[in-house]
Amino acid sequence: MKLAARERIDGVARTLFRTTGLIVIAILGGIFFMLVWNSIAFFLKIKPMDFITGTQWDPSGEHYGILPLLVSTCLVTLGAMAIAIPLGIGTAAFLSEYAGKRWKNILKPMIEMLAAVPSVAIGFLGIVVLGPGIAAVTGQPNGLNALNGAILLSVMALPTIITVAEDALQGIPHTYKEASYGVGASKWQTLTRVTIPAAAPGILAAVMLGVGRAIGETMTVLMATGNASAFPKGFFHSVRTITATIAIEMGEVPYQTTHYYALFAIAAVLFLITLLVNLVGEHFVNKFRKYHSA
Amino acid sequence: MSNDLVKLSAKGVNLWFGNKQVLKNISVDFEPNKVTALIGPSGCGKSTLLRAFNRMHDLSPDARIEGKFMLENQDLYEKGLSVTQLRRRIGMVFQKANPFPKSIYENINYGLKINDIPKAERPGIIENALRESYIWEEVKDELEKPATRLSGGQQQRLCIARTVALRPEVILMDEPCSALDPLSTLKIEELIVKLKKDFTIVIVTHNMQQAQRVADKTVFMYLGEIIEEGQTKDMFANPKNELTANYVKGHFG
C-alpha cells in the first residue's frame, strides 16, 4: 500500500519534470525556428552578400547592411571588456588572495548588489551622470557615445567576471601555492606565475561569460550610446548596436515587410555570436573541471 | 650560542591555532649533515613544528607562535628578515607530491627564476638537480612533458629536485613517502641518505622502518610535546620513556 503510493508519486514527479523539460526544449526550438524562418524570408528579398558587406543600415532606403550595427556592437563590447577584464581579474585576485574577512564581507555583497541593479537604472546613470561627464571632458555637445556604453557595460559585466574568476582562483589547490612559497616566491610572484596561469581556463570562462553579458545587453546601450545610424567612427561617436536597433525599430515596423524580416536576420546574427561565445566559454569551463579532477 | 653541532634549532616554542595549543614548550636541535626523523602519532604536531621552521604559518592568520627558531646564528622570526630569502635556505618537500602544472623542466626552472639565478646557469643546475634526485635518466628525453603525467614516485623525486636545485642548507620533508608504493619509497630513502652529505635533513615519518633506515637521530613527539630524542639506534633498541616504547613497538599510532 505504502509502496504503491510512493511509486505513484514517483511516476507523477517523473511525468511532471519530463513535461517541463520538454516545454523548455519546445520554447527554445520555437525561438530558433522563428529566427531562421524569418531570416530565410529576408534573404529571399535581399542578397546575403549585400547584408553582410553593406555599410549602410537604412531601412527606408532599402539598405540593409549589418556592418555598421555589427561594428557598433563589437566596439562597445570590446571597450567594455578592455575595462572589465583587468578590473574584474584584479578584483577577483584581491578577493581570493589578499582580502581579509572584513574586506570580503564588504565587497562580496556589494558585487552581488551590482549584479542586481536593473539595466535601465544603469542606462539612466549613463544619461545623467556619465554622459555630461564625457561631454565636459571631450567638449562635445553630449556624451552619448560608444565610450559611455562601454563603461556602463563594463560595470554590468564586472559581477559575472569577478565571481567566476574568483571561483577559479579559489579552486587552485593550496599545494601549488605552498610549493611556490616553498621555493622562496613572494605572494605576488605566486599569484602571477602559478595561481593565475593554473586558473587560466576558469578565468577565460569568466571573460567569455562577461562578453556574452555585454553583447546581449540592450536597454543600457540603447539609452547611452546615442543610436546614430551612421557608420561608427570611434569611441567618441554615437553608435547603434544590434540590440538597440532591434529594440528601437521592432515597435514601428509593419508586419511581414522586408524591414520586419531584416530585424530577425540581425537577431539571428546576434544569436550566433552569443552562442559562439557561450560555446567557447563552456569549453573552457569543462577543461577547467577536467584539470581539477586530474 | 653558535655551536658547530647545531644547524637548526627551536627553543621554548609554543604554538596555537586559535586558542588550541598545538606545540608545547618544544626545544630541539638538528645537527648539520644528519638526517633527523620526527615521529609520533597523527595529530601530535609534527607537521606544525616542521612548517614553523620555514615560516609557512605566516600564511595562516590564526596561528600564534612563541619561542625562538635559529638557523645557525640567524633568528628565523627576526623582524625585517626576508621570508623569501629564508625559504631559499630552508627548503621543503611536502607530504603529497605537488609539482606545478607546468613542464618537468619548468618545475625546477621556476625556483631558479624566482631567485634570480642567471639564465645561462639554469640548464646545468636543472640537469644536476635531476641527477642528484635520481630521476634524470627517466625524464631526460621528455623535459617538456607536463609534470603531472609522471608517476607519484617520480613526481615526489621531481619535487625533491626542485628543492635541491636551490642549494638550501636544510631540507624539511613532511612524510614524503606516505603516498608512494614500496619501490618508490625505497628509491626516495636512498636519495635521502645520499643527500645528507650536502644538506641537513629533517623528515617527518609515520613509518618506523623508514625512520630506522634513514635517520641518524630520532625525535618522538606526543600531544605537542617532545617526549624523547636521541640516536635512532638507541631510541628503537632502548627507549627510555614508556610512551616511546609503546609507540615504536607499534602499540598505538
Ligand SMILES: Nc1ncnc2c1ncn2[C@@H]1O[C@H](COP(=O)(O)OP(=O)(O)O)[C@@H](O)[C@H]1O
Ligand atoms: N592551519 C591549522 N589550523 C588549525 N588547526 C590546525 C592547523 N594545522 C594543524 N592543525 C591542528 O594541529 C594539530 C597538529 O597537526 P599536525 O601538525 O598536522 O599533526 P601531525 O603532522 O603530527 O599529524 C592537529 O590537531 C591539527 O588539527
Ligand SMILES: [Mg+2]
Ligand atoms: Mg602531518
